[in-house]
Amino acid sequence: MNGSNNDFNKNNFDPYTGQRINNEQQSAQNAYQQQNSYAHNQQQYANGGNMNEFSYNPGKPKKTIGKKILTGVIAVLSVAAIGTTSIVGYTLITGKNVVGTSNSNGSVNAKQSEDASSDVKSTVDRSNLPTIIQAAAPADALSIPEIVEKVSPSVVGISCITSSGVSTGSGVILSEDGYIITNAHVISGAQSISVVLPSSYGEVSDSSSADLEDNLTFTAEKVGSDEQTDLAVLKIDKSGLTPAELGNSADVQVGELSIVIGNPLGLDLANSVTAGIISAKDRTITVEDRTMNLMQTDAAVNNGNSGGPLINAYGQVIGITSAKVSSSVAEGLGFAIPIDEALPIIKDLMENGYVTGRPSLGITGTDVTSAYSSYYGIPQGFLVRDVTEGSGAEKAGIQQNDIIIAINDTMVSSISELNDIKNKCKVGDTVTLTIYRNGKKLDVDVVLGESAAEEETETDDQQDNNGYDNYDNYGYSNPFGSYGFGN
Numbered sequence: 001m002n003g004s005n006n007d008f009n010k011n012n013f014d015p016y017t018g019q020r021i022n023n024e025q026q027s028a029q030n031a032y033q034q035q036n037s038y039a040h041n042q043q044q045y046a047n048g049g050n051m052n053e054f055s056y057n058p059g060k061p062k063k064t065i066g067k068k069i070l071t072g073v074i075a076v077l078s079v080a081a082i083g084t085t086s087i088v089g090y091t092l093i094t095g096k097n098v099v100g101t102s103n104s105n106g107s108v109n110a111k112q113s114e115d116a117s118s119d120v121k122s123t124v125d126r127s128n129l130p131t132i133i134q135a136a137a138p139a140d141a142l143s144i145p146e147i148v149e150k151v152s153p154s155v156v157g158i159s160c161i162t163s164s165g166v167s168t169g170s171g172v173i174l175s176e177d178g179y180i181i182t183n184a185h186v187i188s189g190a191q192s193i194s195v196v197l198p199s200s201y202g203e204v205s206d207s208s209s210a211d212l213e214d215n216l217t218f219t220a221e222k223v224g225s226d227e228q229t230d231l232a233v234l235k236i237d238k239s240g241l242t243p244a245e246l247g248n249s250a251d252v253q254v255g256e257l258s259i260v261i262g263n264p265l266g267l268d269l270a271n272s273v274t275a276g277i278i279s280a281k282d283r284t285i286t287v288e289d290r291t292m293n294l295m296q297t298d299a300a301v302n303n304g305n306s307g308g309p310l311i312n313a314y315g316q317v318i319g320i321t322s323a324k325v326s327s328s329v330a331e332g333l334g335f336a337i338p339i340d341e342a343l344p345i346i347k348d349l350m351e352n353g354y355v356t357g358r359p360s361l362g363i364t365g366t367d368v369t370s371a372y373s374s375y376y377g378i379p380q381g382f383l384v385r386d387v388t389e390g391s392g393a394e395k396a397g398i399q400q401n402d403i404i405i406a407i408n409d410t411m412v413s414s415i416s417e418l419n420d421i422k423n424k425c426k427v428g429d430t431v432t433l434t435i436y437r438n439g440k441k442l443d444v445d446v447v448l449g450e451s452a453a454e455e456e457t458e459t460d461d462q463q464d465n466n467g468y469d470n471y472d473n474y475g476y477s478n479p480f481g482s483y484g485f486g487n
Contacts, residue, residue, distance in 0.1 A: 136257040136277045141313035147259055148273050150315040153200050154244035155308055157267045158182050158220075158234075160190035170262035170308030171195065171234065172244050172317060174346070178218075178236040181346060182307030183322055184225045185288075187232050193220040195236045198271055224349030228358075228419070230290060230322050231342055232307075233349045244309060247316030249295065249338035254278050260299045260321055260334070262308030274300035276332070283335065287323050291416060294335040295319050301334030310336035359425050360451035361398075361433075362391020367414045368403055379436050380413040381405035396446040399437065406434035422448070 133144070142150070158169040169186030173179075180195060187193055197216040218236040225232040258278050263270045276299030283294045297310060301324040310319035319336030348355045365385040373380045381403040387394045404418060405411065408431055412418045425431060427450045435442050 132277070133257060133275055136255060137313040138256075141257065142315050144259065144273070144275060147311060147313070147315045148261065151244060151259075151261055151309060151311055151317075152271050153198055153242040154317075155198060155261045155271060156180060157196035157263045157270055158186050158307060159194045159196060159217075159267065160187055161192045162189045163191070168263060168266050168304055169306045170304065170321070172307070172309045172320065173241050174233075175243050176239060176241050178238045178241060179223070179350065180220070180234045180236065181320060181342070182232050182234060183320065184227045184230045184232045186307045187222060187225065187234070188227070190222075193222060193234060194218065195220045195234060196267055196270070197238075197241075201241075224353040226345055226349060226355050228290060228355075228423075229342070229345050230287075230292065230337065231320065231345050231349065233346055244317045245315060246339055246343070247312050247314065247318045249281075249318045249340045252278055252281060252295065252312065252318055252338075254280060257313040258297045258299050258318075259311040260297070260301055260305060260308065261311065262305035262321060264300075264302035264304045266304055269304070276300070279332070281338075285323070285335065286416060291420060292322070292335075292337070293341065294322060295338055297334045297336065298332035299334060300332075305334075354452050356450065357427060358451040359422055359427050359429065359448040360391065361422065361431075361446055362388035362393040362449060363398060364388075365415070370413075379403060379405050381436065382412065382415045382418050392447040392449045396433075396444045398433070398435070398444060398446070401437075403436040404433050405436050405441075408432055409434075 154173040156171045156173060158171050160167045160169075167186070167190075169182060171180045171182040171186075174181050195218050197218070199216065202216055218238055220234040220236050223233040223235050254277075256278050258276055260274045260276075261271060264272050276297055278295060279298050280296040283296050285292060285294060295310065295318075299310075301321055303324075305321050306323070308321045309317040310321055312318045318339050320339065320342055321334065321336045323335045325333035345355055363384050363386065365383045368378060368380050368383050370380060372378070384393075384398060384400055384402045384404065387398055387400065405413075407418055407421050410421055412421070422431065425448055427448055429448050430445050431448060433444045433446055435444060
């Protein structure tokens, strides 16, 4: 009975129709429900590990067979179009067929195909490309050996005896009767100066090299020197010299050939030649407190080249080599004074011994660096060591050990900054100097005179205390505080 009742429970009715179902129908329905329940549980299990997870991994969309066929057809047509376009373009440009043409008999013209192949090869032939030096030189330029042969007789060695030993440099012969151009820093502090001519001036004989060198060495007289432009003129008692041909630095173009001849690292390497290009024009750089307008070259410049020529492709001097960048992280940075700017200075030095019309305060001294400023408790500026008798500074009451800290209400911390402002004035102008004296600030009006010597430069006085002990007991930890110049 119980079994009969179980056979007729609610599970024996179809839930959708409400009709009674037999045992076979019930078993099939149970199996179907069990299968669906298992599949549903499996889906929940499979998705259980991805709960609260975000992972974006876009897959490539599957291509249907039709799309694959279409893609292949497009690719083939694209390749054919590119090939056809290339052939037509080449034919239009050269007037020749690349693959070949059919004659009236229908045969292919193989000769035209060979000619076209030959033309294609010739366009990629790099066997005769010019070097950088050749590309930098104009068509009518001299060869480098011709330039060296032309200019070398005009390049001399400079040897100076100073308090610290012997220093050497280079120079350029300016005239047949012995005037020579060099750098002011080459002869700075020299007690005696000698000029060594190139060996081409020596007579062929059985004399030793030492005797030949003696015959080529001449004592030089300093005609004039200008530290501001780093130029100097010397004179030796010798005629029959070969003067250098001077060019025009204004005509120089960036990228053109440049050659340096000089005596790097001493006279043992006299008349060494290096070549490069002009890297830049009108470079404004500051070298040892001198602000200068220079040309830049990547031709190798080394110690001892200073004062020698920078030469163009025609063997003309376009600059006087003056400086190089000495750094482990930089190469090919050499600088030369443009010859157009050097010639007026050279003319003044030859005629007057100094550069005329240049304003002067009439003082010499040295900079107060930040280290000395902090140690002695004094402001940075220019420390006056000497005042020229009869100068505008002396008439205005400037004294030894005054520190110039401003000019015309502009703060200065070095002689280069002081000169930058002073040189914009004219002889006879009045400038206002702000000086630091005995712990006080004073304003002094100075009438600028004409510079007739090497003035307003750092001197090489070898004092044990560098002249700063006068301020050792002032005890001013921040002199700018009361002046309104400090932070």
